[in-house]
Amino acid sequence: MLTILGKSGRDRFCDGMSRRSFIRIGALGMGGIALPQLLSAEAAAGVNSDGRSHKATIMIFLPGGPPHQDMWDIKTDAPSEIRGEFDAIRTNVKGIEIGDQFPLMAKMADKFVFVRSIVGADGSHDAFQCITGRSRGQQPAGGWPCFGAMVSKLQGPLNPAIPPALGLSPRCGHVEWGDNGGGGFLGPGCTPFAPEGENLKQDLVLNGASLDRLNDRKRLLNAFDNFRRETDATGAMEGMDTFQRQAFGMLTSAKLADALDLSKEPEAIRKRYGTGSMNMQADGAWKRLDQFLLARRLVEAGARCVTLAFSRWDWHGNNFGRGREDMPMLDQGVSALVQDLHDRGLDRDVSVVVWGEFGRTPKINNNAGRDHWPQVSCAVLAGGGMQTGQVVGSTNRLGEYAQDRPVHFQDVFATLYHNMGIDPHRTYVKDLHGRPTHLIDPDRAPIAEIL
Secondary structure, eight states: OBBBOOOOOOOTTTTTTBBHHHHHHBBBBTTTOBBBHHHHHHHHHTTOOOOOOOOEEEEOOOTTTOOOTTSSSOOOOOOOOHOSSOOOEESSSSTEETTTOOHHHHGGGGEEEEEEEOOOHHHHOOHHHHHHSSSSSOOTTTOOOOHHHHHHHOOOOTTTTSSSSSEOOOOOOOGGGGGOOGGGGGGGGGGOOOOOOSOOOOOOOOOTHHHHHHHOHHHHHHHHHHHHHHHHHHHHTSSSHHHHHHHHHHHHHHHHHHHGGGGGGGHHHHHHOOEESSSTTTTTTOEHHHHHHHHHHHHTTTTTTEEEESHHHOOSSSSSHHHHHHHHHHHHHHHHHHHHHTTTOTTEEEEEEEEOOOOESSOOOSSSSEEETOOOOOOEEEEETTSSSSOOOEOOSSSSSEEEEEEEHHHHHHHHHTTTOTTTTTOOETTTTTTTEEESOOTTEEEEEOO
């Protein structure tokens, strides 16, 4: 949570807040680090903000492990105890069929890559592997940085008013599902900015004023103008640390507030995305469709990586009832996002990935559900200038394992890094001991057929 609070002191403004405390930036929700410290840490790490090509990634995590054989890898010729209740439907790409709960995506399948052979899941019930590409076990000192942290380290902020990486996943009852990623051994200066709570705009607070109040531009700018005139007259601004200046600039800008303000979107666009539900799904995430729109607004404003979590997919029972509820909503959110990126000319610059931590058992259990199945799962990719309109990999007739072209989690990450303009094999960061660490393992590579 971003807060600026006044402290005691003799040199005060008329509202009782001291000038000294005004220029101190409070906790940013990044492990307690102050914003000036964050910016200082980024500079010390060599992060630049020269605004190199604005490539971006939106990562959509489906907590709990979505059922691959009921979504984008329908097994129509499998026995009934495996096939389930959903049928396959044709798409606008000849030869590609997907589940009947995704009619909107089927109509624009030429804009997607359906990866049906994701392997390498460690079986952990969390977001970690989907945001880092790594297993939670045997981590280096400080831990593995998430994708957003890596990008923040390597490319820095495009705009000082917009954090380079943001995490929109809410606090979940199962904490690991709401993981927005950390800086790991790169340090808290690279940790994604993670607003908390049900209303993102209410979680950014300036001396007790919500962003709704900050939207009163005239009043806000007048207040800052008065502050600048007073501090300039006393030389206080000249005495500010460089990073305090940068932090002050971030907070005095309305750019982040504007990006978070969905009311600025045309009604037709908001309707295309829908709003979904703010209700938390048991111990999982909410089903907020407006987060898909928020992610697009944030990358358009300058963010390089935005992650979000959608619903709860750990369906040990009532798999098909939950599927009929959640899958059409996911269909609406993903199709609206990808079409919007194309309409706005962002499809070659913004990559999208949709996936969960593992798949579900081929055989339906006695509760009409599917259990955990780390052996294989699926993912959907879009944008990023990729060669879409194709399927990568396949599973066997029963959906038990990757039959051909297994794609590891790190292969997907290598693809995303490539799309960001980062060579995953030649680029490295230093760990806490100063040793160079590559972004992916040497035996992993981008998915060549879609580049």
